[in-house]
Amino acid sequence: MRQIVLDTETTGLSAENGDRIIEIGCVELVARKLTGNNKHFYLNPERESHEDALKVHGITSEFLKDKPKFEAVHEELLGYLSGAEIIIHNAAFDVGFLNKELELLGKPKLARFVGNVIDTFAMAKEMFPGKRNSLDALCDRLEVDNSGRTLHGALLDAELLADVYINMTRGQEALLIDAAPTEAVAGIQTRVDLRQFTLPVLLASEQESAAHEEVLAQLDKASGGKTLWRITTREDGSAPVA
Template sequence: MSRQIVLDTETTGLDARDHRIIEIGCIEMRGRRFVGEHRWYLNPDRDSDPGALEVHGLTTAFLADKPRFGQIVDDLLALLTGAEIIIHNAPFDVGFLDAELQRLGRSERVASLGRVTDTVPLAKKLHPGQRASLDALCKRYGVDNSHRDLHGALLDARLLAEVYLAMTGGQGALGLAGDVDREGGDTAPARQARALLSAGSGGPLRVIQPTAEELADHQQRIAGIIKKSGKSLWPGELPVEASGPH
């Protein structure tokens, strides 16, 4: 079964030659099913640029007691080795990871660990001329990012995982894009979603049938669409009274 790692980073600035990684977030999937998540906060031994700090909100004080990249590198490489590594704007994150590896005198590079898939050119191919930012893709594919006040590597990896599944196969509801606190926790809905996905990852997806009340609401919504537009894409689902001219 194929293994995929959706990866994102946060950094102290934009230039990998001078700046450092301060957070790495990974969503792990097997056969397009969620199996786990991984996050490392890192001490960069330097301050973030003011512009970068406004984006991620990770202060020098918060990062002061976190491990350095060299302390977690073996765990990270073990996770990435042999996987398809899915990244939004891959040259940025790969450039920073390779720079960190080079500082340690390591011979590994991200491209040598597994196949790197960049979702930016994928999105541009699917939607020519349209914006390909993560926020734009969340809006396009109905992935809820309303809680994304600040960027976070794990949160953005969760959003990207759902967007990627929607772009490549019509599945975009991992339910992982819940709020993430600064110490690595998350909201109850996100934990519940992961528990359900983990419990069901070895078998068929559960199909939940709508209630009579939900069906009635659905038919009412379609009737409202027809009243405004004069047509519907779902004629087979319309109630009899809504199928005539308006």
């Protein structure tokens, strides 16, 4: 399976209010292994970043002024993503921005071009309920080295998320739960590897066992002694167990 781990940096938090993508980082996985076939774009958003966003990514308008616009790279990007399973942390945010950029070009939404989208933030909330599940928190929890991450950067964050995802989904042959698409972004799936959990074995107490036997006795009496668990003998000749 071909998977692409994707991250973006933006001028702010609201694509609907005019914020734009300024950086896209993509890391390719094939059979859960890094291939080195990655993509990285800096983009001219034709607007200033909000002050708070600039503090997060540190990418200035001066740096971006000679970079291509999204329109110039979108065909290369979509060709690279075509048919792949896309892995994003807090996918609704990044997919929302990509969909807005495509809408401005009169193009269909991202879901038209890719296989499906997996949201690792939703996965983490299922696997680690009640805990912080930011990318930094997951790196710490899963022992992924993020010491070089002083500011957010799309390619670096995609590389870190690839390691986080691989650690979160070890035992890929195990049963996976596929949740229904979220209302925010259709096509985003939550996949949880059940091997990450240790299920306790709870034995019945003496009182519970006695109550169970009482119910079986009542059923046996009501059937005139014809209940199968009372009359069936195992093939090896041992007594049946209720």
